[in-house]
Amino acid sequence: MEPLDLLYEEAGQPGSGLPPALATVYGGDLGFTPPCVYANFVTSIDGVAALGPEFLSSGSAISGRNPADRFVMGLLRACADAVLIGAGTLRATPSHKWTPDHVCPQAAPDFGELRRSLGRATQPELVVVTASGDLPTEHPALQSGALVATTMDGTRRLDGRLPPACTVLPTREGSTVRMADILAALHAHGHTTVLTEGGPHLIGNLLGEGLLDELFLTTSPVLAGRADTPRPGLIAGLELLPEQPAWMDLISARRRDSYLFLRYRLHLSNSRVGLRSAVAI
Template sequence: MAEHTTPHPAGGTPPGTVHPLELLYEQAGQPRFSLPPALATAYGGDLGFTSPCLYANFVTSLDGVVALGPEYPSSGSAISGREPADRFVMGLLRACADAVLIGAGTLRATPRHRWTPDHVCPQAAPAFAELRRSLGRAAQPELVVVSASGDLPTEHPALQSGARVATTLDGARRLDGRLPAACSLLTAVEGSTLRMDDVLAALHTHGHTVVLTEGGPHLIGHLLGESLVDEVFLTTSPVLAGRADTSRPGLVAGIELLPNRPAWTDLISARRRGSYLFLRYRLRAPRANDGPAMAD
């Protein structure tokens, strides 16, 4: 879900325009932030999160593809067709968060991206800033990049402008002297493995209790494996991606959930813009017979 040069589909809305989403369903009793009027109008209602909360946001094709493979940088925008409503929702979810959590693969796959609200929806930047002020948030959510190995493209503009890198002591040694001065290290454990529960606990100590993750699929797999995901926002794009000889993952990679440990969800919100669906799911608490947590 990042920047790409793919043109908007013929007959679509110009990228600079945000049209209101149509509310189809919303479960009663959801937390509310009292969005600024411009954001509430565009979103088709209010939005909010309990604290602490970890929520994910992805765009998927009709056939379940969320990334086109390493040979297609920034493929999320190809899947979304740069739909303005998807970019608005992406920006809104970032504007609600203390931090945006991504994996090293997502950083490498989006070489020019900045994980800020205004980067994907600049026309809503004043309203995003108003929302963050009302929530007592910093001007921008902090970018947190997870890499157990420390193998990162340190020239990436998102790192150059400042980010927190969560890694192991092995990864920290690999990054020694290479990480931009604007970045900081969050080193959780000795060795070459990294538990996401440790990463989130460290973020909580820094006041980052409302965290958005934009993946990728392997990071989501690790988070689900440790039962850390609270909600999933999923944009369903009206496009078929197909699969042939390239790796085109779905939402979750690196862990098998069915049949032994299904991660059931409840639909708590559904919105529509044209042929796009914007769905919000809440993860149910794992049952005792759903199987053990995944080890890194």
């Protein structure tokens, strides 16, 4: 794969000592200071992040399955202890597995080398968030094993339905989940570097509780458009402007052809302030 073109990099960022093959393609090092929650999304030029519930695998459609985007996706997964997704994302991608090699198999040996150097498990642990317990339990990602973070109501609904490889993380009574509770449970499992790949409601929850640290955003050179189908952007279920803008600092910019790969850090003035949202996932 051709290297990404490095356009900008803020000085002093943490590094993990990427294996040479990964560092060459990425155009430098990549690292995180734990505890850290970082998101990865692809959007169209007009800001669409999901095409709607009737369209499966929205991310692949928006990205055009671009090899550079899939490499970055795999690299970000390879750096993580756990990959956090909402139930809607699981339902919308019925054959997906949230592992580095699933999206970029040609880099699998290098991803494995990186994880060994970081002291990580062979694969990041998948964490699925569901308030209701409404999950497609036959999904191959659940069959392979996952942590399922849910409410007590969701726990009762899932009782006896999940594959044996899954573990339930019950959080609280009621119809909503608190991301702070989920992250505390993940930290107890030793997962302090957490990647989330959405969807927009999950990102809204994380921002609403002031728990998102960084955002990796791929801008795909495509216009998606909007008409009668709900097509959310990065965040759903949470209004920020004009009362509570969540400013971010650009800390990295890369390019491959007409795709932009941007890295933002949530501005310290709004980080972990508790913007307050309660979204049922």
